[in-house]
Amino acid sequence: MDKLRGEIVDIIEWLEDSRTLLAWRFPRYQNEIKHGAQLIVREGQQAIFVHNGQMADTFGPGQYSLTTENLPLLSTLQGWKYGFNSPFRSEVYFINTRPVTDLRWGTANPVTVRDPDFKMVQVRANGLCVVRVADPPVFMRQVIGTDSSVDVEEISELLRRVITLAFSDMILETGLGVIDLQGRQVELSDKLRDFVADRVDDEFGLAIDSITMNVSLPDEITQAMTRGVARGVEEAGWVNQLDDMQRYQQAKQAEAMVAAANNPGGGGTMGDLMGAGLGMAMAGQMANQMNQQAQAGQASAPPPLPGAAQTFHVELNGSAAGPYNPGQLQAAVQAGQVTPTTLVWSTGMAGWTPAGQVPALQQLFAAPPPLPPQTPPAAQGPAQ
Numbered sequence: 322m323d324k325l326r327g328e329i330v331d332i333i334e335w336l337e338d339s340r341t342l343l344a345w346r347f348p349r350y351q352n353e354i355k356h357g358a359q360l361i362v363r364e365g366q367q368a369i370f371v372h373n374g375q376m377a378d379t380f381g382p383g384q385y386s387l388t389t390e391n392l393p394l395l396s397t398l399q400g401w402k403y404g405f406n407s408p409f410r411s412e413v414y415f416i417n418t419r420p421v422t423d424l425r426w427g428t429a430n431p432v433t434v435r436d437p438d439f440k441m442v443q444v445r446a447n448g449l450c451v452v453r454v455a456d457p458p459v460f461m462r463q464v465i466g467t468d469s470s471v472d473v474e475e476i477s478e479l480l481r482r483v484i485t486l487a488f489s490d491m492i493l494e495t496g497l498g499v500i501d502l503q504g505r506q507v508e509l510s511d512k513l514r515d516f517v518a519d520r521v522d523d524e525f526g527l528a529i530d531s532i533t534m535n536v537s538l539p540d541e542i543t544q545a546m547t548r549g550v551a552r553g554v555e556e557a558g559w560v561n562q563l564d565d566m567q568r569y570q571q572a573k574q575a576e577a578m579v580a581a582a583n584n585p586g587g588g589g590t591m592g593d594l595m596g597a598g599l600g601m602a603m604a605g606q607m608a609n610q611m612n613q614q615a616q617a618g619q620a621s622a623p624p625p626l627p628g629a630a631q632t633f634h635v636e637l638n639g640s641a642a643g644p645y646n647p648g649q650l651q652a653a654v655q656a657g658q659v660t661p662t663t664l665v666w667s668t669g670m671a672g673w674t675p676a677g678q679v680p681a682l683q684q685l686f687a688a689p690p691p692l693p694p695q696t697p698p699a700a701q702g703p704a705q
Contacts, residue, residue, distance in 0.1 A: 333368075333387075334361035335415035340422075343454060344461075344471040345415045353408040360385040365419040367457045370394075371412040376458055414461060420453040420530055421473050426481045432489045436498040439542055444499060446488055448510070448533040450480060450517075459526030480521070484532070487516035502536045510534040631681055636664035636673060647681070654685045661686045 333347050333354070361384050362368045370377040370392065377394040427447035436442045452473075454460045465471050491513055492502070502509065514532040521527040632644035635653075644667070645653070653659040661677025676682045 331355050331358040332361060333358060333413055335363070335366060340417070340419060341473045342470060343417050343421075343473055343476070344465050344468070345417075346469045347413040347415065348469075349413075353410055354387060354413070355408045356388065358387045360387055360413075362415075365417065367416045367418055369414045369416065369457060369461055371414060371461075372410070376461060377411070379457065414465065416454055416457040416460065418454050418457070420451050422449075422451050424450045424452055424473065424477060424480065426450050426484045426532075428485050428488065429481075430485075432485075432492060434492055434499055434502070435496075436500075438498060438500070439545070442499050442542055443539065444502065445537045446534055447537070448535050450484065450532050451530040452476075452480060452521075453528050453530065454526060455522065455528035456526035459523070461526075463525050476525070476527070479525070480517075480527075483520050484513070484517050487520060488513060488534075491516050499536075499538055499542060503538065506534055506536060631667055633665045633667045633676075633679075633682070635659060635676075641666075647685070650676075650682065651685050659685075 333349075335345055335347070337345060360368060360380060362380050362382050364382045366382065368380040370379075378392050425447070426449075428445045431443035431445050434442050434444050464476065491509065495509070495512075497505070497509075510532050513534055514529050517532065518529040521529065632646050633650060634641050634643035635645060635650070636642075637658075650659060659676060661675060663676045664673040665676045665679060665682065666673045667679075667681075670679075677686055
């Protein structure tokens with residue numbers, strides 16, 4: 322059947338549309354081709370005739386009648402001085418010259434990089450490579466050999482090794498640190514393509530159209546870089562801006578308390594307290610806190626010093642105010658605005674408690690002792 326099929330079929334062509342198959346040998350019984358057979362080469366293909374292991378004529382896209390005039394090299398090899406009329410023996414290889422776009426590569430082992438900040442760092446890289454057969458005769462000699470077909474997987478491992486070595490050589494030549502490697506990946510991808518192309522064009526007849534590269538750093542290096550960015554943001558003033566926002570909120574609270582004190586319709590309680598000096602003391606306390614935060618450059622105030630006076634929050638008109646120190650509370654007590662039944666709270670207390678039941682405040686409500694009796698002056702008689 323193969324012999325009969327070879328006698329009947331006189332069209333030599335490759336209808337395979339796979340992009341992963343790079344080369345294919347046309348099957349023919351005893352490799353016999355009839356005089357005048359039709360050769361059809363499609364776009365993205367090249368046909369190469371091989372006679373007794375030697376490459377002969379090469380055909381690009383088009384349709385050809387296989388005669389002595391169209392096969393000059395093969396005619397020389399066959400010794401056809403006056404043409405031929407009988408079938409001749411020759412192998413026909415079709416080469417796929419379209420680009421293969423889904424070849425993935427990656428470094429099997431990490432590559433050591435000398436970094437000015439982190440000393441010796443091991444990095445990995447991966448990406449995609451677009452490859453095509455650019456020189457079919459070279460590809461025929463170096464890769465195909467006697468294979469009946471060559472798939473892209475047969476050159477994938479070869480290309481991965483070449484790309485890995487080229488990546489290592491590129492890093493040594495550029496002398497870049499790991500931060501620059503990640504920041505200049507697009508630029509370095511083009512450079513890596515040049516390194517790889519120089520190693521596979523003449524040796525294997527391949528062309529590298531493009532390479533994408535993604536550099537991966539160790540987790541500890543990534544964490545160190547993240548901490549460095551956080552410190553940079555802090556130094557740039559973002560933390561100071563947060564402090565400014567807190568000081569702004571405190572200032573607005575102080576302004577609202579002053580406005581409430583000047584409001585005649587506020588019930589008189591807050592106005593009297595401010596008149597008694599409590600509001601001014603609060604404003605002074607807030608101003609001191611703002612100054613301390615501005616000097617320290619921190620978002621939170623330091624804890625009170627040991628032995629500092631205990632402060633209390635006071636319930637005024639259904640809302641909490643304060644904290645106030647004992648001196649401020651004494652002024653409010655003397656003004657009649659804080660009474661033994663006024664609810665107060667301080668750090669460490671279980672809940673709001675009447676001021677008269679708090680041991681630290683009971684002395685503020687103690688009645689003063691009575692004044693000593695005074696002897697009236699003696700009556701003087703009329704002058705003599």
